[in-house]
Amino acid sequence: MTLMIFFVMLIMESATEKLCPLRTSIDVLEGEYFFLCYPESRQGHFQEEAYAINWYKESAGKQQLIKETRRIVLQRNFLEFWPAELSDSGNYSVIHSNGKQNFTIQKWTLNVLERNKSSCFNENHLTTENKSAGTGLSLKCSDLSVYENNSITWYKDCKNYEHEKERELNFRALTVQNSGIYTCKILISHEGTIYHSTNTIKLLVEEDEPETVTLEIVGHHEEIETEIGKEEILNCTGFLGYYMQEDANLYWLINQMFPEQCTGIPENEPSICEEELKKLQLGNKFYITRLLRIKKVRDEDMHHNFTCMLQADDSTQTRIVKLKKGKTQDLHVHIFATGMVLALLFPFVAVAVVLVFVIFKVDFVLFYRNICxxxxxxxxxxxxxxxxxxxxxxxxxxxxxxxxxxxxxxxxxxxxxxxxxxxxxxxxxxxxxxxxxxxxxxxxxxxxxxxxxxxxxxxxxxxxxxxxxxxxxxxxxxxxxxxxxxxxxxxxxxxxxxxxxxxxxxxxxxxxxxxxxxxxxxxxxxxxxxxxxxxxxxxxxxxxxxxxxxxxxxxxxxxxxxxxx
CATH class of the missing domain: 3.40.50.10140 (Toll/interleukin-1 receptor homology (TIR) domain)
Incomplete structure (x- = not known):
């Protein structure tokens, strides 16, 4: 049960500050202290005239006046149960009357749940929090009492939890071990007897499991336009997933033949060679990559199939690259200059557009509504x-x-x-x-x-x-x-x-x-x-x-x- 507090604290005649949460339907466990209330500010005009404040409970379709007993106490705008019993379930209302006219100020529906004698909580009397590991959280002991200086105890799975006595239980970074059922218990003394009220939260903390991935080569089969005599470097990269697979291998084939290995010495370098395998980690993802260096493209290279092979866990992925003749021309000077000017002007134009939209946002929205x-x-x-x-x-x-x-x-x-x-x-x-x-x-x-x-x-x-x-x-x-x-x-x-x-x-x-x-x-x-x-x-x-x-x-x-x- 979560009680939301919206309004300022009201000062009672006894100088005790009492909170009055706004609610309509409430669940409470039998045998616990509980209260219904409405803000005194709602009395308004009634305080100026001889109006009586009466509390009613609906029974068999009729409203019956609630009379104060030792267990049910009326305090102006508060109705307190010391404690609540199963028979208290029903619809409640508070009415102001001058004998001729009745004014309903507020209504509630109260549901008293049977206590689980084998546990410290009732499964129907708890809220559930689903959180991911690593996030922060503050469990709050809801406003179960209107009195200050109450004794507060936290329980986890019905066992005392680290001697916590505060109204809030704070977790900076949740772990799966923090999952459990947390119960906040407030003790209240009344006429020499100790009563209590509880609030229970079920916390579920789950690890963010990495998504299932398939071993794959980055990219697809492709044809690259090039020119005779031009240097080309072909790149092949394989995605391994969220951990480095040591048995993974990546290599090039030229018409199903292995190329020579690059030596690192330019004058002794073969016309086509394969560089060493490299391992990469980007964030939490792992890759392997290998380059195939073509020193000078020859006419015969246009007819070769350059195949990248990725092997790991008895699976194989391939990617074929082909070369084809194409015409590459340098950009004309005026095209290059125009592109540079546009590139320089774009940020200023973008900022101007954003400013105009912000200033005239209301006009744009109203215009859009009218048009559409x-x-x-x-x-x-x-x-x-x-x-x-x-x-x-x-x-x-x-x-x-x-x-x-x-x-x-x-x-x-x-x-x-x-x-x-x-x-x-x-x-x-x-x-x-x-x-x-x-x-x-x-x-x-x-x-x-x-x-x-x-x-x-x-x-x-x-x-x-x-x-x-x-x-x-x-x-x-x-x-x-x-x-x-x-x-x-x-x-x-x-x-x-x-x-x-x-x-x-x-x-x-x-x-x-x-x-x-x-x-x-x-x-x-x-x-x-x-x-x-x-x-x-x-x-x-x-x-x-x-x-x-x-x-x-x-x-x-x-x-x-x-x-x-």
Whole structure:
């Protein structure tokens, strides 16, 4: 079981820092400590009114209120099991209620697995890591407890592993001997009793076996054009594989006759001779090579078969080379000069082409989409091209941000470029389960557009950000586009997991400079949106529209929580 931690640590009343991982379906072993939780920031509006927090478990199709016992403890936004039992399996939810209205904050599916009494782990309660020998790896003891200073022990194949006590088990270079089943065990003290929680990882390390190779001569039969009286050197090379075969032999034959050996003394050298065998190693591959030197090509040499023979392990490979008359002419001076100039200019031209592509990359991509009528939205089952998230606090002095989110953005993307946006205040009727609606709407959207300002991360916007980050970083279902509406010098007010997103997905709004429909801002935003065949309607400039019309007002008025987050 792998628990992914996405958001900042929440400070509890007891001054104990507790982590709250985002998860929906969980497996846990019976007899172990376990907890369910949701971030306190999701309470948002509920903290301002007399809302009760209730935990429920679904049984026989009906939700039953969970009451605190000595074994099941309720602590605000935490539900703890001391320990979990098989009967705890089921669907859980946490609901805020004021007696008239109920709001579901989060849901989970908990599956309690039976413990294997003959082993320290259950085969169904582990994750598998497949690695190659020589690579590095860090095994992490997942967040099994919300308490600090817990005692941690690592086991390999149910035996204590080198007295490791850290949350991470690091391997600089894996070997096959590191393969095994690693279990991390955390001990937790509660009301005088010691409980534990475990996480098990199956590590498989394999050696990179060299590919099976066949002994072969490099190259094929060929004819070489030459001239009478010209010197020719024929090269024959044999590939042996990934080790040097001592019994391998490589030699030349001339019409099935062995040539003489080269002496190394030019004046005593025969007209055709064979040089000594040489062994080569290139990387992890082994070769042998031998040259056949023809001092001066004669007319009779044009009728010979020069055969290279490779023998090893009772196998033989051959390669035949023939000579034929050909006309070789030196390059004309102007051809040579032209080639040199082109060779010198090529690097500069290549760099210029790359720079032009980098600078105008967005324009090229948009042009390509329009020409090819590319459509990334067909058949993906999504209803919206993007879900728009922004600061929805009516007390905010930044009215320009609301006007941008509710007027400018939909006018440009929907009316001019044919995209379909989902804006909660505009497209969702009040009265539903807000969290469930937002989760479903983001799931139906191809992109999540976040309009960032210094005050963005408020209690009403955090769930949209958390859900979007989970789908972008874990489920890989939704891509996030960040619009920096106002200059932000410090992003520390945002969750750390947001830094994992590519920086190229940030588009900066520059007010009047960005308003024209053909501005760099709208081009960059369209580049990040899914490709879609559209007919661009250049209505020109945002200021050309009457923004005070009543048609644009309904979704900007009022701050009832049923219509905002």
């Amino acid at each position: 009528r590319r459509d990334d939205t067909a058949g993906d089952g999504k209803e919206y091209d993007a879900f728009v998230s922004y600061l929805k606090d009516c007390a905010s002095p930044i009215e320009e941000e609301r006007e941008f989110a509710l007027k400018i953005l939909p006018m440009m993307l929907e009316e001019n470029f044919g995209y379909k946006l989902c804006i909660f205040e505009r497209d969702v009727f009040p009265g539903g389960a807000v969290v469930d609606d937002i989760h479903s709407l983001i799931d139906k959207s191809r992109r999540l557009i976040i309009i960032l300002s210094q005050n963005y991360v408020s209690d009403r916007a955090i769930y949209e950000l958390e859900s979007g980050l989970h789908k972008a970083l874990v489920e890989r279902k939704t891509e996030i586009i960040l619009i920096e509406f106002m200059p932000i010098s410090d992003y520390n007010f945002l969750p750390e997991s947001l830094s994992l997103l590519p920086s190229k997905r940030v588009v900066k709004w520059k007010k009047d400079k960005s308003l024209p429909v053909n501005s760099r801002f709208w081009k960059s935003l369209r580049y990040l949106m899914p490709a879609k065949p559209i007919k661009i309607q250049t209505k020109g400039h945002y200021n050309n529209l009457d923004l005070g019309s009543e048609a644009a007002q309904p979704w900007t008025e009022g701050c009832d929580f049923n219509a905002t987050v």
